[in-house]
Amino acid sequence: MPEPRSRKDAARNREAVLAAADALFGRCESPDDVTMADVAAAAQVGKGTIFRAFGDRAGLLRALYEARLEPIRKAVESGPPPLGPATPPQDRVPALLDATLCFKLDNRSLALALEESGSGSPYRAEHYERWHSMLRAVLEQIPGLPDSGFAAHVLLAATRADLVEHLAGEKHVPRETMRAQLADFTAALLASGSRRESDAGG
Amino acid sequence: MPEPRSRKDAARNREAVLAAADALFGRCESPDDVTMADVAAAAQVGKGTIFRAFGDRAGLLRALYEARLEPIRKAVESGPPPLGPATPPQDRVPALLDATLCFKLDNRSLALALEESGSGSPYRAEHYERWHSMLRAVLEQIPGLPDSGFAAHVLLAATRADLVEHLAGEKHVPRETMRAQLADFTAALLASGSRRESDAGG
DNA sequence: TGCGAAGCGGACCGCTGGTCCGTATCGTTG
DNA sequence: CAACGATACGGACCAGCGGTCCGCTTCGCA
Numbered sequence: 366m367p368e369p370r371s372r373k374d375a376a377r378n379r380e381a382v383l384a385a386a387d388a389l390f391g392r393c394e395s396p397d398d399v400t401m402a403d404v405a406a407a408a409q410v411g412k413g414t415i416f417r418a419f420g421d422r423a424g425l426l427r428a429l430y431e432a433r434l435e436p437i438r439k440a441v442e443s444g445p446p447p448l449g450p451a452t453p454p455q456d457r458v459p460a461l462l463d464a465t466l467c468f469k470l471d472n473r474s475l476a477l478a479l480e481e482s483g484s485g486s487p488y489r490a491e492h493y494e495r496w497h498s499m500l501r502a503v504l505e506q507i508p509g510l511p512d513s514g515f516a517a518h519v520l521l522a523a524t525r526a527d528l529v530e531h532l533a534g535e536k537h538v539p540r541e542t543m544r545a546q547l548a549d550f551t552a553a554l555l556a557s558g559s560r561r562e563s564d565a566g567g
Numbered sequence: 568m569p570e571p572r573s574r575k576d577a578a579r580n581r582e583a584v585l586a587a588a589d590a591l592f593g594r595c596e597s598p599d600d601v602t603m604a605d606v607a608a609a610a611q612v613g614k615g616t617i618f619r620a621f622g623d624r625a626g627l628l629r630a631l632y633e634a635r636l637e638p639i640r641k642a643v644e645s646g647p648p649p650l651g652p653a654t655p656p657q658d659r660v661p662a663l664l665d666a667t668l669c670f671k672l673d674n675r676s677l678a679l680a681l682e683e684s685g686s687g688s689p690y691r692a693e694h695y696e697r698w699h700s701m702l703r704a705v706l707e708q709i710p711g712l713p714d715s716g717f718a719a720h721v722l723l724a725a726t727r728a729d730l731v732e733h734l735a736g737e738k739h740v741p742r743e744t745m746r747a748q749l750a751d752f753t754a755a756l757l758a759s760g761s762r763r764e765s766d767a768g769g
Numbered sequence: 770t771g772c773g774a775a776g777c778g779g780a781c782c783g784c785t786g787g788t789c790c791g792t793a794t795c796g797t798t799g
Numbered sequence: 800c801a802a803c804g805a806t807a808c809g810g811a812c813c814a815g816c817g818g819t820c821c822g823c824t825t826c827g828c829a
Contacts, residue, residue, distance in 0.1 A: 372775060372826060395687070401817065411778030416818065481683065485597075488733035511751035518734070519752055522724035531690035532720070549713035550721055557755040574795060577807060603786060613809030618787060 379418045381408040386429055387475075396478030401425075426479045431492065433472055437464055441499065454506040459551045461500055462520055466547055469529045470540055476526035487525075497521060507555060516554070523547060581620045583610040588631055589677075598680030603627075628681045633694065635674055639666055643701065656708040661753045663702055664722055668749055671731045672742055678728035689727075699723060709757060718756070725749060 371379075385408035389399045401422060405412045419425040437448075446452040447460035469476045480487040487493055497517050504513035522528075524547070532538040573581075587610035591601045603624060607614045621627040639650075648654040649662035671678045682689040689695055699719050706715035724730075726749070734740040 374825070375776060378777085397816095400815085402815095405778090412817090413778055413819080414776080417776075422817065481688075486683075486729040486733055488729060488737070511755045512748045515745075515748040516752055516755075518730060519721065519725040522727060522730060523721040525724060525727075527688040527690060528720060528724060531688055535690070543717075546714045546717040550718060553713045553718075553759040554756055556759040574806060576794070580808085599785095602784085604784095607809090614786090615788080615809055616807075619807070624786065 378410050378414050382410060382415055382418060383429060383432065386425060390474045390478060393474055396474055396482060429475060430479050433475065434468070434492065437468060454503050455555060457503050458555065459548050461503070462524060462547055462551055463544055465524045466529065466544060469524055469526050470533060473526065473530055477530055480526045509557065520551065523550065580612055580616050584612060584617055584620060585631060585634065588627060592676045592680060595676055598676050598684060631677060632681050635677065636694065639670060656705050657757060659705050660757065661750050663705070664726060664749055664753055665746055667726045668731065668746060671726055671728050672735060675728070675732055679732055682728045711759065722753065725752065
């Protein structure tokens with residue numbers, strides 16, 4: 366393959382930057398407290414090196430985000446229930462949403478940084494498209510629901526980083542309470558489908 | 568009253584800035600195409616004047632937003648059905664959501680500007696708090712629903728400016744389609760409540 | 770060991786939101 | 800109408816950001 370393998374120092378620096386940024390975003394309060402210069406300093410690297418490796422700020426954020434999301438992506442694509450493909454749709458939808466909610470709770474600053482200063486709307490991000498079509502496909506298998514594309518957008522919007530941050534950080538809603546509320550909400554929505562189901566069935 | 572009435576020129580300039588900003592945000596593609604200097608130039612006013620009158624960028628955005636929102640606020644607080652207080656909850660919820668959706672569709676760049684660069688999360692804005700508690704109160708009157716506070720957050724998230732922008736601007740979803748999808752979604756959610764109602768009732 | 774290519778780093782740039790203060794305007798008072 | 804304090808004006812100015820550039824260093828292949 367014509368893949369131009371990167372040099373050893375380049376790879377090492379890339380990891381250093383990733384690690385430094387990870388730590389910095391994890392620690393800080395607001396995402397824009399962390400500047401590119403900060404990351405460069407923390408990684409003991411020149412600013413130019415960061416931009417060479419990631420293109421721009423959004424590129425760095427995306428790389429970090431994808432890296433952290435990787436385990437969940439795997440679990441969804443080829444893992445055991447309740448996240449994996451073998452799960453029945455009625456159970457998988459809440460599981461997917463619970464997973465994203467927990468992810469955002471565990472990576473608040475990072476998710477916030479990506480969604481808010483992420484070079485325009487979060488909806489252009491490639492990973493959003495993936496999650497959306499995944500969720501949409503699962504919803505599609507549940508009859509009696511409204512437009513599954515739109516429903517998927519709304520359900521994902523229910524786990525948006527700034528909403529999560531507002532509820533968890535500002536209003537001090539406990540983690541388990543939020544998970545329960547999201548689960549309840551989802552259940553209520555899915556119930557409207559199974560209602561017509563049971564009407565038809567008997 | 569100890570209200571320190573503002574000078575005539577100050578008031579005139581304030582209006583000029585408001586008008587200029589309104590026009591500029593209405594015309595432009597992305598909200599950050601409009602800088603403070605642009606607004607100042609368009610209003611034929613010094614930059615200092617803007618900051619004196621509105622504090623900072625977010626202040627200007629907020630003032631504009633509130634001004635445009637004013638008619639809707641009135642209609643909701645003391646207008647005729649389907650927005651006014653005399654409307655039965657089951658009809659008022661979809662009406663409120665449809666109104667916000669239409670508002671965001673009609674004021675895309677402005678809403679986008681306020682939500683994304685509005686000095687942190689849109690959830691800290693005072694008008695969000697108002698809308699949320701309003702919607703929550705109406706939802707509360709419909710029995711059988713999940714936590715109305717959370718449901719209100721989610722339903723409002725369904726009309727967020729960047730989602731609306733994505734669907735209308737990027738995916739070219741027609742206005743009426745979006746309205747219908749939102750209405751369907753809302754109906755599905757409310758149905759889960761009236762279902763337990765009818766179970767109990769007969 | 771030598772040498773081209775790849776990568777490095779931090780001074781540098783353009784641009785933004787926001788401040789500052791000498792100057793012009795207001796409107797009140799005698 | 801004149802004079803004067805208070806208020807507002809405006810644009811030069813500032814700090815800090817993301818992003819670029821290019822002389823120098825380091826890599827790794829022959």
